[in-house]
Amino acid sequence: MNSSATTITEPSTIYYKETGAIWRLSNYFIEQIPFDHPNLVFCCIGTDRSTGDALGPMTGSFLSQLKSFPFEIVGTLDNPLHALNIEEIAETIRSSPKSPYIIAIDACLGNVNNIGQIIVHPGPLYPGKAVKKELPPIGEVSIKAIVNIGGFMEYNVLQSTRLHLTYEMGRVISRALLLAWHRYNLKVINNSNSNTNNN
Template sequence: MDTIPNLILPYSIHHESKNAIWHLSTLFLEHIPFHHERLIFCCIGSDRCTGDTLGPLTGSFLSKSISFPYKIVGTLESPLHALNLDSTLQELNHHTTKPYIIAIDACLGNEDAVGHIAVQEGPILPGKAVKKQLPPIGDVSVKGIVNVGGFMEMLVLQNTRLHISYAMAEKLARAFILAAHRYSLKRVDESNQNADNEYTWQQVSSLDLR
């Protein structure tokens, strides 16, 4: 039997761990307010650097899901990066309802942490690994550790295998989508709409959670 980890923040799990998608979705369900009027997923990064594609890949995967109803900023087609981050933040905050932002970005770390997805409260500091001064972003931060940091970070990012960014982004997107499905199911249960329960469970059970 699989052991359920301690799902408190900060939290980290390797993307290839058993049931990583399910555990991440449980964490997201507990710590992301899916009921929020302006829940926004900001997927940070550039499509011009393989190690920095985690964010835009995640955004592209989410944007292709017809069952994911939340606003997504940052995709491979329209990246959210250093050149437009500040103006995008100003635009998102220029609204009567303050947004609740989930920030997703790639980062560098220790060798034994490569491949881990880390989730914590508070903002991401984009560009910190490559000494860029960018505004903090996010109420919850989701970071994928794609390579080893500490020396010639920009070169390391540029020479990171696309496979690891792609694999982690795919797992992240599936976990977000599953969490959204589970939130919808929870609402159905709370409303005692028993007729819809079986269908919604079929939706969840049809997802590939490997």
């Protein structure tokens, strides 16, 4: 891990409609994502064939449209990263000459009271877990969005999730990531200026 991210062991959680959610979420991202890593990759997992599971590719599409967000984005509405291709694509990413640092983004199911929560935590994400699929873990940092209730008929629940919720949560995550990147850059510039002035 590079110097730009702090070692955090507890998950950070925020409700997507909370006042100042994008700013607070950007704080979590600055704490946990090493923006100075030479091969930072954002893996946005899910499929556009399910309104609930579209959170990942929708976020990936939002990020891909941001010209000032310079990192590799894998998984968009146009080219989803899903159960059928994730093992092969993850292996390709990991075989890069520059060892990658993967940020995994995915929808998940949870308690009814937690719908709308965005969770950021260190360590891998387990794609397909909500629908009982056995897929290899992915990511050094995980970003999960609780889009609906878990525990019963998960496929149907994901299929019947409101697209508005998925869209808004993806928008909040992408805007917070962009803000975190810009804030990180400003910090680097300010530190550089401070060092120059001190010299």
